[in-house]
Amino acid sequence: MNREIRRVSLVVTAMFIALLVASSTIQFAAAGKLRADPRNSRTFYDSFDRDRGPIIAAGGTIVAQSKKSDDDYSYQRVYANGQLYAPVTGYVTVVGPPSGLELIENEVLEGTADSLFWTRVQDVFTGKKPTGGAVELTIDPAIQQAAWDALGEVQGSAVVLDAKTGEILAMVSKPSLDPNSLAVHDPKAVQATYTALEKDPTGPLHNRAIGGDLYAPGSTFKLITAAAALESGDYSADSQLEAPQALELPNSTRKLTNFADSSCAAAGVMTLAEAMTVSCNTAFGWLGMKLGANVIANQAERFGFGQDLSIPLYVSPSTFPKAMDRAQTAMAAIGQFDDRVTPLQMAMVVGAIANGGREMRPHLVRSERAADLSVVREVRAEELAQPISRATAATLKDMMIEVAETGTAKRAQVQGVTVGAKTGTAETMEGQAPDVWTVAFGESQGRTVAVAVVVEDGGALGRSGSGGAVAAPMAAAILGAVFE
Amino acid sequence: MATVLPGGARPGRWAELLLLILALGMSFFAYAQVALAVTGRLPAQMSVQCGGFTVLVLVVHLILRWRAPYADPVILPVAVLLNGIGLAMIYRLSLRYEERGVDPGSSIASKQLIWTVLGLVAAAVTVTWLRDHRSLRRFTYTALILGLVGLVAPLAPLIGTSINGSRIWIHVGPLSFQPAEVSKIALAVFFAGYLVTRRDAMALAGPRVLGLQLPRLRDMGPIMAAWVISVGLLVFERDLGTSLLIFGLFVVMIYVATNRPSWIMIGLILFSGGVVVAYRLFTHVQNRFAIWLTPFDQSLYEAQGGSGQLVQGLFGLANGGLFGTGLGRGRPDITPLAYSDFIFASIGEELGLTGVVAILLVYLVLVERGLRTAIGTRDGFGKLLATGLAFTLAFQLFVVVGGVTRVIPLTGLVTPFLAYGGSALLANWIVVALLLRISDGARRPPPATSEIDIGPVLQAEAARAASSSSAARPHGAATPASGGPLTERAGDQIATEAVRRP
Numbered sequence: 001m002n003r004e005i006r007r008v009s010l011v012v013t014a015m016f017i018a019l020l021v022a023s024s025t026i027q028f029a030a031a032g033k034l035r036a037d038p039r040n041s042r043t044f045y046d047s048f049d050r051d052r053g054p055i056i057a058a059g060g061t062i063v064a065q066s067k068k069s070d071d072d073y074s075y076q077r078v079y080a081n082g083q084l085y086a087p088v089t090g091y092v093t094v095v096g097p098p099s100g101l102e103l104i105e106n107e108v109l110e111g112t113a114d115s116l117f118w119t120r121v122q123d124v125f126t127g128k129k130p131t132g133g134a135v136e137l138t139i140d141p142a143i144q145q146a147a148w149d150a151l152g153e154v155q156g157s158a159v160v161l162d163a164k165t166g167e168i169l170a171m172v173s174k175p176s177l178d179p180n181s182l183a184v185h186d187p188k189a190v191q192a193t194y195t196a197l198e199k200d201p202t203g204p205l206h207n208r209a210i211g212g213d214l215y216a217p218g219s220t221f222k223l224i225t226a227a228a229a230l231e232s233g234d235y236s237a238d239s240q241l242e243a244p245q246a247l248e249l250p251n252s253t254r255k256l257t258n259f260a261d262s263s264c265a266a267a268g269v270m271t272l273a274e275a276m277t278v279s280c281n282t283a284f285g286w287l288g289m290k291l292g293a294n295v296i297a298n299q300a301e302r303f304g305f306g307q308d309l310s311i312p313l314y315v316s317p318s319t320f321p322k323a324m325d326r327a328q329t330a331m332a333a334i335g336q337f338d339d340r341v342t343p344l345q346m347a348m349v350v351g352a353i354a355n356g357g358r359e360m361r362p363h364l365v366r367s368e369r370a371a372d373l374s375v376v377r378e379v380r381a382e383e384l385a386q387p388i389s390r391a392t393a394a395t396l397k398d399m400m401i402e403v404a405e406t407g408t409a410k411r412a413q414v415q416g417v418t419v420g421a422k423t424g425t426a427e428t429m430e431g432q433a434p435d436v437w438t439v440a441f442g443e444s445q446g447r448t449v450a451v452a453v454v455v456e457d458g459g460a461l462g463r464s465g466s467g468g469a470v471a472a473p474m475a476a477a478i479l480g481a482v483f484e
Numbered sequence: 485m486a487t488v489l490p491g492g493a494r495p496g497r498w499a500e501l502l503l504l505i506l507a508l509g510m511s512f513f514a515y516a517q518v519a520l521a522v523t524g525r526l527p528a529q530m531s532v533q534c535g536g537f538t539v540l541v542l543v544v545h546l547i548l549r550w551r552a553p554y555a556d557p558v559i560l561p562v563a564v565l566l567n568g569i570g571l572a573m574i575y576r577l578s579l580r581y582e583e584r585g586v587d588p589g590s591s592i593a594s595k596q597l598i599w600t601v602l603g604l605v606a607a608a609v610t611v612t613w614l615r616d617h618r619s620l621r622r623f624t625y626t627a628l629i630l631g632l633v634g635l636v637a638p639l640a641p642l643i644g645t646s647i648n649g650s651r652i653w654i655h656v657g658p659l660s661f662q663p664a665e666v667s668k669i670a671l672a673v674f675f676a677g678y679l680v681t682r683r684d685a686m687a688l689a690g691p692r693v694l695g696l697q698l699p700r701l702r703d704m705g706p707i708m709a710a711w712v713i714s715v716g717l718l719v720f721e722r723d724l725g726t727s728l729l730i731f732g733l734f735v736v737m738i739y740v741a742t743n744r745p746s747w748i749m750i751g752l753i754l755f756s757g758g759v760v761v762a763y764r765l766f767t768h769v770q771n772r773f774a775i776w777l778t779p780f781d782q783s784l785y786e787a788q789g790g791s792g793q794l795v796q797g798l799f800g801l802a803n804g805g806l807f808g809t810g811l812g813r814g815r816p817d818i819t820p821l822a823y824s825d826f827i828f829a830s831i832g833e834e835l836g837l838t839g840v841v842a843i844l845l846v847y848l849v850l851v852e853r854g855l856r857t858a859i860g861t862r863d864g865f866g867k868l869l870a871t872g873l874a875f876t877l878a879f880q881l882f883v884v885v886g887g888v889t890r891v892i893p894l895t896g897l898v899t900p901f902l903a904y905g906g907s908a909l910l911a912n913w914i915v916v917a918l919l920l921r922i923s924d925g926a927r928r929p930p931p932a933t934s935e936i937d938i939g940p941v942l943q944a945e946a947a948r949a950a951s952s953s954s955a956a957r958p959h960g961a962a963t964p965a966s967g968g969p970l971t972e973r974a975g976d977q978i979a980t981e982a983v984r985r986p
Contacts, residue, residue: 001858001868004739005858008739008855012848012878016847019885022891023841026801027801027836031805034802035799035802042814042818046803046815
């Protein structure tokens with residue numbers, strides 16, 4: 001029998017080896033994948049038991065931080081002025097992965113990022129409990145607040161960029177949400193809040209500045225059409241454009257008309273600069289057909305349309321439609337048809353114009369810091385692209401200043417600041433209130449700032465709303481706060 | 485079976501004491517660590533509890549010195565260590581359940597402690613009362629009846645209850661019990677007693693098919709009976725685990741008894757047949773297979789009684805990683821039944837792969853010590869019983885841990901010594917007591933009769949006889965009435981001694 005018992009012993013050993021192999025696979029080889037599974041609530045619980053680092057706005061204002069808590073978890077995430085910063089910070093929750101910068105900068109905030117390696121080594125030797133690092137934002141609390149206040153109760157978004165560095169000084173999306181309501185430790189409450197937010201027709205979960213459904217740019221797109229014309233070398237600010245009362249669209253019964261059916265020029269012709277000042281649809285429609293869809297599309301692409309961008313939040317690419325006939329090209333050239341943009345993209349366009357043709361890489365994070373706030377990674381200003389020549393930039397800049405001084409964007413003016421602007425009133429659907437825009441730059445004391453403001457459904461004015469009437473004063477208020 | 489020498493004259497009791505101190509120390513350290521990590525201070529009654537536990541374990545140790553001085557010195561410390569780690573883990577979970585205010589609450593730790601005490605007492609009583617394991621052979625058929633009653637009891641209308649879809653519990657007043665745990669011991673005794681008598685007949689050759697020597701058809705009766713019992717368990721009690729255990733136990737014991745691999749083939753065929761039929765007929769079996777194969781499927785994960793538990797257990801193990809979160813610092817309570825069926829996942833989460841490997845190896849030591857005892861034992865009944873009991877421990881562990889780690893489909897069985905469960909703890913301590921008892925016989929130096937001087941020729945004769953004895957010598961079967969064990973033992977000893985001396 002002993003021979004058989006030894007064989008049984010071998011079988012038993014084999015069974016144990018199977019268990020050892022399976023355990024090693026689960027706990028070592030496949031552990032990373034299992035930990036990353038979105039259903040693995042332990043990973044989120046862990047993050048709630050960590051002293052997660054703070055998110056700090058420029059100047060030291062703490063926007064998000066973890067405070068000791070004595071319930072199920074060791075720490076409670078607290079968002080100071082949560083609604084104001086929600087599009088930037090995102091939130092952490094016990095029911096799923098975090099969002100916004102809380103997700104993107106998770107490793108820094110948890111203290112597990114590679115950049116914090118030496119800090120962790122030090123913690124091991126000093127016996128200190130590891131704590132998360134801090135993330136410093138480029139957001140200026142005063143400007144962020146001003147942008148928030150300027151928008152008031154409307155649905156829409158505002159983005160403020162430092163044109164020379166690409167730093168995002170403000171990024172507001174309305175309506176917003178209170179991250180504190182999602183950071184509570186009761187999973188049922190979180191789920192209920194989230195479901196309500198998801199079902200809310202005003203879409204508070206969308207960060208309208210960089211994502212969501214995007215917007216039709218309306219006449220603000222004329223800046224890009226004009227840039228394409230100037231870059232082509234065939235046009236200058238003084239080039240004569242045909243500007244009929246109504247532009248016949250080829251192969252179409254529709255005619256392109258101007259705002260309120262007005263005529264831009266009694267003579268039926270006007271210069272490019274004049275057309276910009278009064279935002280003449282027929283002139284730009286004509287110009288668009290002359291240039292052709294490809295030329296405009298190329299210019300839009302050089303500004304960043306159709307390209308992935310992370311700031312480090314993911315930015316939905318703005319789009320200029322492809323494969324259009326001439327009628328559609330004319331519409332697209334004035335920012336109608338299927339053009340879709342983010343407010344950030346339009347702020348980048350204005351920033352490039354105001355910054356001598358150099359488009360700076362927009363970013364939200366100024367630095368990543370260890371728990372003791374020593375800097376472990378600093379984000380430097382970096383050129384993203386040079387979409388237009390210095391000369392084109394100067395020409396467009398003058399045109400925009402003219403728009404703000406005498407044209408449609410007079411209400412974007414700010415005392416003591418050189419302001420250039422362009423308005424837009426984008427028809428979304430027949431019979432519906434338009435989405436209204438103002439993009440602008442302000443320049444004073446060596447500082448150049450680009451702003452994009454979009455207000456949905458005409459804002460307070462509804463169907464009679466226009467970019468100049470609704471959005472331009474908001475841009476002015478924001479620029480006023482910047483240069484205060 | 486005479487190729488192994490008796491374990492030598494050293495009883496090894498001091499080694500046992502040293503190992504016991506280590507095992508107790510590790511258990512207390514784990515206990516303290518849990519309390520410090522969760523509550524920040526040592527438990528109020530720690531000194532009383534640890535002191536009491538130590539005294540009890542030492543009493544068992546002293547009883548071994550008194551009644552079984554040659555018992556294997558490793559078995560008891562290993563069992564104490566596993567029981568101690570299990571207690572620490574259950575205490576850790578009880579703190580968490582209490583904190584969250586969810587079932588089963590904080591009472592599981594104290595209940596398990598009481599059962600541990602009862603288990604140790606049962607072990608002490610078994611070792612004291614049972615002077616020679618061979619006397620169990622007299623109860624072969626009593627054991628069969630006891631075993632069957634235990635298996636069938638949960639089906640009885642008044643006392644039997646169904647928990648989590650399996651009807652494996654009996655309730656009498658406030659007490660609940662899983663009788664199958666005791667059945668497995670009784671059936672091991674029965675199988676050993678029955679097979680040692682019938683082994684020669686069952687080993688006789690039958691038809692030869694595809695090069696495999698099959699047994700005679702009329703000898704197929706017992707294995708068919710075991711198979712029917714297993715299938716019955718599966719069908720009527722939905723107890724996949726015990727079904728597998730009983731059948732596996734029988735197949736291994738019949739193989740060891742008869743030295744015929746064909747029994748294993750027959751067993752596997754019957755088993756596969758049973759599985760196929762069960763899979764076709766029962767949705768809960770299909771469900772178990774689906775959970776095993778595709779646990780991450782979203783709809784299966786969300787389903788009631790779906791793969792959620794298994795997946796959460798896997799997440800726990802993964803989050804434990806190589807070194808674990810540390811005792812008291814993980815989240816094992818997320819997994820349903822983390823204190824019983826999924827205690828292995830809980831341990832893996834907090835002690836990591838390192839702890840898991842250590843615990844598996846400790847189990848392996850326990851099982852291999854049991855099998856070593858079987859090899860060293862001189863009587864066929866003891867060999868079969870020790871093999872059966874040791875294999876039970878190994879197989880039970882394999883079925884549970886294999887289920888948790890997706891080696892095999894998940895079935896409900898108790899992780900021996902670690903998991904919460906009074907009946908199982910009591911039963912496993914009796915298993916350990918029986919192994920200790922058998923090992924005492926196996927390691928005890930032969931009595932003075934072996935000193936008889938036999939000439940070299942006779943020695944060679946005896947050695948030859950001994951080496952061929954296991955299959956050919958008529959054991960109890962031939963001389964059932966004449967107190968078989970005694971004659972057998974004398975023969976064995978001479979043979980063994982004869983080999984030892986050259």
